[in-house]
Amino acid sequence: MSELLARKTLRASSLVTMTLFGMVLVSLGLQRQALAQGTDMSAEDAKQYQDCLKLARLKPEDGFESAIAWRDMGGGEPAKHCVAVALIALEKYEEAATRLDALADESTSPQQVVAGLLAQAGQSWMMAGNLEFAWRDQSRALGIVKNDPTLWVDRAMVLGMAGQYWDSIDDLNNALDLDPNNVEALIYRGTAWRMLETYDLAMTDIQRALELSPQNIQALFERANLHRINKDNDLARQDYLTVIENSNGTPVADAARANIEKMDVQTGSE
Numbered sequence: 363m364s365e366l367l368a369r370k371t372l373r374a375s376s377l378v379t380m381t382l383f384g385m386v387l388v389s390l391g392l393q394r395q396a397l398a399q400g401t402d403m404s405a406e407d408a409k410q411y412q413d414c415l416k417l418a419r420l421k422p423e424d425g426f427e428s429a430i431a432w433r434d435m436g437g438g439e440p441a442k443h444c445v446a447v448a449l450i451a452l453e454k455y456e457e458a459a460t461r462l463d464a465l466a467d468e469s470t471s472p473q474q475v476v477a478g479l480l481a482q483a484g485q486s487w488m489m490a491g492n493l494e495f496a497w498r499d500q501s502r503a504l505g506i507v508k509n510d511p512t513l514w515v516d517r518a519m520v521l522g523m524a525g526q527y528w529d530s531i532d533d534l535n536n537a538l539d540l541d542p543n544n545v546e547a548l549i550y551r552g553t554a555w556r557m558l559e560t561y562d563l564a565m566t567d568i569q570r571a572l573e574l575s576p577q578n579i580q581a582l583f584e585r586a587n588l589h590r591i592n593k594d595n596d597l598a599r600q601d602y603l604t605v606i607e608n609s610n611g612t613p614v615a616d617a618a619r620a621n622i623e624k625m626d627v628q629t630g631s632e
Contacts, residue, residue: 407437407440410432410440411440411441411444414428414429414432414440414441415444415447418444418447418451419451422452425444425447425448426445426449428444429441429445429447432444443462443465443479445461446465446486449461450486450489455486455487455490456486456487458483458486459483459484459495459499462479462480462482462483462486463483463499465479466479466502473506473507474507474510477503477506477507477510477513478503480500480502481499481500481503481513483499484496484497484498484499484500484517485516487499488519493520493523493524496520497520497521497524500513500516500517500520503516503517509540510540511536511537511541511544511547512537514534514547515537515544515546515547515550517533518531518533518534518537518547518550518554519550522550522553522557527555527558528558530550530551530554531555534547534550534551534554535551543574545575548567548568548571548574548581549567549568549571549580549581551567552565552566552567552568552571552584555567556584556587556588561588564588565585565588568581568584568585568588572585579605579608579612579614580614582601582604582605583601583614583618585601586600586602586618586621589601590621590625595625598621598625599625602618602619602621602622603618605618606619
């Protein structure tokens with residue numbers, strides 16, 4: 363894994379790769395906010411923590427300053443985590459990942475929480491383009507907690523971005539063994555199958571994901587890609603338009619719009 367990741371810095375192409383691999387990491391850093399769960403925080407501190415996270419998400423600059431002030435006043439792990447969440451919202455992924463690694467190393471929280479911190483650090487490293495460190499932290503998280511399907515999905519995403527689709531599928535199989543109805547795992551496995559040009563298995567996974575979550579934007583985008591590959595342009599267009607209508611202004615909507623334009627160009631040249 364180390365040698366492969368060393369060849370794939372992805373700094374320039376990370377967003378393109380993410381588009382191919384499912385348009386993931388929407389609201390990165392806000393997926394694992396529940397540091398308060400499983401800790402001995404008082405009700406007052408828990409409320410301050412949740413308020414801090416909300417501010418970090420909605421107004422990250424203000425959230426960062428508020429979290430730093432809370433940390434300096436003795437806010438402990440929740441304040442330090444809120445600082446990292448604000449940095450993620452500010453797209454300062456490398457700094458956020460470094461802080462999350464340090465927090466995980468010094469944390470006295472339950473192991474499930476530590477694993478979540480490491481997983482979030484891994485996501486941040488991935489957004490920073492450092493797949494080596496992303497894989498390291500996701501593997502550390504799985505070394506602590508093996509029965510959380512989300513952690514298997516997280517590492518599978520790193521492997522997918524590195525082009526290791528078979529290894530990614532192995533991790534996604536583990537996730538689905540734990541949770542057969544995990545929509546994310548089905549979508550990402552379907553995407554991995556598509557990248558391996560195994561289109562029948564890809565469609566099976568995507569259709570199952572849509573049975574479970576009919577309006578899922580990522581699943582609709584993937585199904586459109588598969589329709590396009592199969593030259594079912596009308597069906598592809600229909601799914602792309604649904605994606606645009608329901609998520610306009612997002613990267614996945616922009617990708618859907620670009621794919622429609624490509625189909626139109628191809629149709630016009632035939």
